[in-house]
Amino acid sequence: GAKTTEKSLDKKPIDYQEVYNAIADILEDNDYDDGSIGPVLVRLAWHASGTYDDVTKTGGSNGATMRFDPEALHGANNGLAIARERLMPIKQKFPEISYGDLWTLAGVCAVQELGGPTIPWRPGRQDALDGKSCTPDGRLPDATQGERHVRDVFYRMGFNDQEIVALAGAHSLGRCHPDRSGFEGPWQEAPTLFTNEYYKALRDRKWIKKTVKDSGASQFVDKNNPEVMMLPAEIAMKNDKEFSKHINTYANSEEKFFEDFSKVFNKLLELGVPFQGNERVYHFKPTTA
Numbered sequence: 279g280a281k282t283t284e285k286s287l288d289k290k291p292i293d294y295q296e297v298y299n300a301i302a303d304i305l306e307d308n309d310y311d312d313g314s315i316g317p318v319l320v321r322l323a324w325h326a327s328g329t330y331d332d333v334t335k336t337g338g339s340n341g342a343t344m345r346f347d348p349e350a351l352h353g354a355n356n357g358l359a360i361a362r363e364r365l366m367p368i369k370q371k372f373p374e375i376s377y378g379d380l381w382t383l384a385g386v387c388a389v390q391e392l393g394g395p396t397i398p399w400r401p402g403r404q405d406a407l408d409g410k411s412c413t414p415d416g417r418l419p420d421a422t423q424g425e426r427h428v429r430d431v432f433y434r435m436g437f438n439d440q441e442i443v444a445l446a447g448a449h450s451l452g453r454c455h456p457d458r459s460g461f462e463g464p465w466q467e468a469p470t471l472f473t474n475e476y477y478k479a480l481r482d483r484k485w486i487k488k489t490v491k492d493s494g495a496s497q498f499v500d501k502n503n504p505e506v507m508m509l510p511a512e513i514a515m516k517n518d519k520e521f522s523k524h525i526n527t528y529a530n531s532e533e534k535f536f537e538d539f540s541k542v543f544n545k546l547l548e549l550g551v552p553f554q555g556n557e558r559v560y561h562f563k564p565t566t567a
């Protein structure tokens with residue numbers, strides 16, 4: 279009947295490339311950090327996904343449970359309300375998209391628009407209706423800890439050492455904020471460009487321990503440019519034989535880094551998502567190309 283027709287007209291399929299383009303449009307913001315909200319959108323996609331536990335099959339980007347307490351209040355998620363709010367106009371423009379799909383697509387868009395590789399992406403995340411499936415606090419990595427903890431956290435998601443190092447290259451983007459994590463500064467001098475500079479910096483520069491004035495947190499800074507930093511967990515990774523092997527590979531080849539990052543970021547964003555199997559895989563066209 280007429281009613282059914284109306285309903286199916288309502289539910290016209292979402293053009294995800296259009297969503298991508300709309301997100302690309304709001305990335306640049308001269309008032310925000312280094313002039314782009316891209317980095318914090320990448321962090322939102324990662325924190326939504328990195329709660330996954332491969333043993334209990336809980337967590338991950340399905341459900342977008344970070345919208346709810348207590349997950350919204352987890353210390354690791356400090357500052358991410360900003361990222362969620364910035365995406366609200368996009369949600370209003372494309373109300374049919376789930377929050378989980380929107381946040382992960384925004385991460386893909388930011389990586390691509392800031393010069394990174396194409397990341398294959400599929401829709402299929404469904405929103406939780408309340409906070410009942412919020413994950414317990416402590417599933418995301420603690421930057422004050424060492425290589426053992428980093429392995430515990432990422433092995434739980436189902437990643438190996440090479441994948442852990444490839445994922446860490448996302449720190450090519452963005453910066454630490456004393457009021458969010460206690461740490462301060464970007465990982466290298468161009469925090470709105472997705473490159474392999476992070477690995478070169480980690481491998482080649484002389485890192486010295488320093489206390490952040492505002493927070494008392496201990497971090498490492500570049501001897502020649504103390505504006506640039508590394509987290510204690512990253513210096514521990516650099517000093518780990520297996521991790522440093524991969525750091526070296528990616529410092530030597532941006533091409534290899536891009537190839538591996540594309541695969542592993544896609545894997546991260548799909549953890550725990552109940553795909554039907556018939557979803558189209560998108561390879562979004564950068565608006566900058």
Ligand code: DDH
Pocket residue numbers: 317318320321324357419420421422428445446448449451452453454455456458459460461509511543
């Ligand atoms: Fe990260 N990250 N991250 N990170 N992350 C921070 C910021 C950003 C760790 C700690 C921190 C990944 C892995 C790790 C991004 C992406 C990714 C901050 C600073 C801390 C602390 C937050 C703040 O003060 O605003 C640790 C520890 C690890 C680890 O590997 C052990 C991964 C896997 C990703 C990813 O996207 C694949 C991005 C982007 C930022 C910058 C955010 C911003 O606002 O700028």
